[in-house]
Amino acid sequence: MTSFEFPGEYYEIMRRDFRNLAAETEFLASCAPPGSRVLDLGSGTGTNLRRLGELGYSCVGVDQSASFVEYARRAGGEGVEYVHGRAEDFATDRRFDLVYSLFMTLNHLPHDKLRTVLETTRCHLAPEGRLVLEFGHLLNFVESYQQHTVAHHRGDDILITRLARQSVNPHAATWRNEETLLVRDADGQVSLYDNFFDQSVLTGPEVRGLLAEAGFTVTAEYGGFRKEPAPGHGRGPLVIIAAPTPKEAI
Ligand SMILES: C[S@@+](CC[C@H](N)C(=O)[O-])C[C@H]1O[C@@H](n2cnc3c(N)ncnc32)[C@H](O)[C@@H]1O
The missing domain is CATH 2.20.25.110 (S-adenosyl-L-methionine-dependent methyltransferases)
Structure with a gap:
């Protein structure tokens, strides 16, 4: 059950109190050079994509909230396109260099569809592409x-x-x-x-397991978008970068 059906400008105000957009942008930009093709699963009001668009990325965002997609389209942005729909239904022939899902969007997706979403995402990634997941874990x-x-x-x-x-x-x-x-x-x-x-409620081991089953190899884990070390005791955010496991290694 998910709504997020309220004016996007109010979400943008609240988001600023929770998130460090500059750190998120720098982090995402470090995963793929400008000019790369980027897919945001659960793009909300387009906050991250607008920034990446300004930096020269070619961007697609998918979100189930009609209000947020309407706001995002109105807010515009160079090279940014939005699809109104559920991430688990998103299909495209395009290949992306970077796919990401931030701010607990993974926790919103239907739990029983997570593996399929990740498998589909693997198909959407270029061979050298990267997947970035930031999700809320148990603690x-x-x-x-x-x-x-x-x-x-x-x-x-x-x-x-x-x-x-x-x-x-x-x-x-x-x-x-x-x-x-x-x-x-x-x-x-x-x-x-x-x-x-x-x-x-997801856990680090569960997400790592799903990634492995979906054909991904975790390449790095951080405790935040400033690339803080992933804390051993499990507090704080967990940001995982994964790469498609080469077919011959599966
Ligand atoms: C906390 S917001 C995060 C939005 C954005 N990633 C950000 O960082 O601002 C969660 C978003 O997930 C979206 N969402 C929830 N379930 C979804 C689904 N099944 N498919 C696509 N988007 C979904 C909501 O509409 C909402 O925009």
Whole structure:
């Protein structure tokens, strides 16, 4: 269950409070030179692709949110194209030099389709291409768990108050987030949006196993987009770079 159907400009404001876009851009650019073909699975409002487009990459983004894709298209960007649809249904004859999925999008994909998505992604990659996955792992969820949260996010003349309720389904190993966004705009008008999503609780070993089954070899792991060492005790983000395993080595 996933929505993310609210105006993209509000997502952009909230995203800035969670993410370091400069670090993400530098990281992605270090995985493939400018001019390369890039695919973003779960491209949201196109935040990362717009930056890569400015740097000369040829970009495609796929996202299931009609509102976010509409925002991304409106925001434009040189050499950037968006497909409205689910990552697990995305099909193309094109080959990409870099495919990535950031900010826990992997956790949003249907758990039972992850292996197929990775297998398809392998087909979408050029032989020397790279896959970058940043996902939420078990400890991220455990440590950030609060049944109810209230958070404020500020843009120019806009205040977004996010009221969130989280619940865990231990049988399915899923995490449900139900939130209401109260947005007060520059004119003092208040609007309300519901946003909800389920995320699978993934672990590092599970994702490494799925990658191996889908024909990938992990080439590097980091604890963040500044290429911090992957922490041995498992806290913090986990960013994995993988390359297609040559057919003869499978
Ligand atoms: C936390 S947002 C991250 C968006 C973007 N990667 C970013 O870094 O801002 C998660 C995104 O996953 C998208 N999403 C969830 N399930 C999806 C699916 N099955 N296929 C494609 N996109 C999906 C949502 O619409 C949302 O834009």
